[in-house]
Amino acid sequence: MQLTPEEKTVILTFMQNNPMAVISTSDAKTGHPESALIAFAETENLEIIFETFDVARKYENLRAHPNVAFVIGWDLGVHCTLQCEGEAHEVLEENEREACVRLMLAKDTPCTKKFLRDPHVKFFKVTPRWMRFSDYSKHPTMIIEGEC
Numbered sequence: 001m002q003l004t005p006e007e008k009t010v011i012l013t014f015m016q017n018n019p020m021a022v023i024s025t026s027d028a029k030t031g032h033p034e035s036a037l038i039a040f041a042e043t044e045n046l047e048i049i050f051e052t053f054d055v056a057r058k059y060e061n062l063r064a065h066p067n068v069a070f071v072i073g074w075d076l077g078v079h080c081t082l083q084c085e086g087e088a089h090e091v092l093e094e095n096e097r098e099a100c101v102r103l104m105l106a107k108d109t110p111c112t113k114k115f116l117r118d119p120h121v122k123f124f125k126v127t128p129r130w131m132r133f134s135d136y137s138k139h140p141t142m143i144i145e146g147e148c
Contacts, residue, residue, distance in 0.1 A: 003131065003146040008046060010144060011133050014073065014082055015042040019109040021072040023050070027057070028064035039109035040072075041100075046148055048084065048126040049091075049100050051116065059122055062088050068126060079136040084128050086148075091123040100125070 003011070024035045036058055040050040048070060052059050062068070066089065072082040091097050100123040101116045115121065128148040135142040 001146045003144065003148060007133075007144045007146065008148075011082060011131055012042065012044065012046060014080060014133060015046070015048075016107070018072050018082075019107055021048070021050075021070045023058065024069045025058050025061035026065040026067070028060040031065070034058065034061060039104070039111050040070075041103035041107045041109065043103070043125075046128050046131070048086070048128070049103050049123065050126075051100070051104065051111070051121045051123050053118075054120045054122050062124060063090070070126070081134050083132045083134075084126075085130045086126045086128040088124045088126045091125055096125075097123055 019039055021038055021040050022035050023038050024033055026032070027034055034057060036056075038050045038052070040048050042048055052062075066087045068086060068088050070082075070084040070086075072084070073080050091100055101113075104111045104116055105113060130145075130147055132143070132145040
């Protein structure tokens, strides 16, 4: 089932209020799962923008296997999470890289301008295929799940 515009708005608002996520990738050589904590920004289309160094394990993993999964949100006081699956593509064009820098700096993440402009930092954009938002603070629990 496709997410409705209203459901997408709920998910986008949640993403905007969370600066960190856990990304899961597959090892480039063995295919074994690997996870890492990342800072991220989002687009109005629910795309996830993040960066990594070109010497990080996830960089090699993403180039070999672009399918990824994310979990966003684990604050014990909020009881909401977002699971996301999609495909990551490296951002290569300079104007699109600059747009990624602006998005990351506009959001309250631990990334600094100096860090984001490091020549070894590579940007990725994830196009989501499926999302599941769970709000366990509501009774009954609010679950939004669907294809993007």
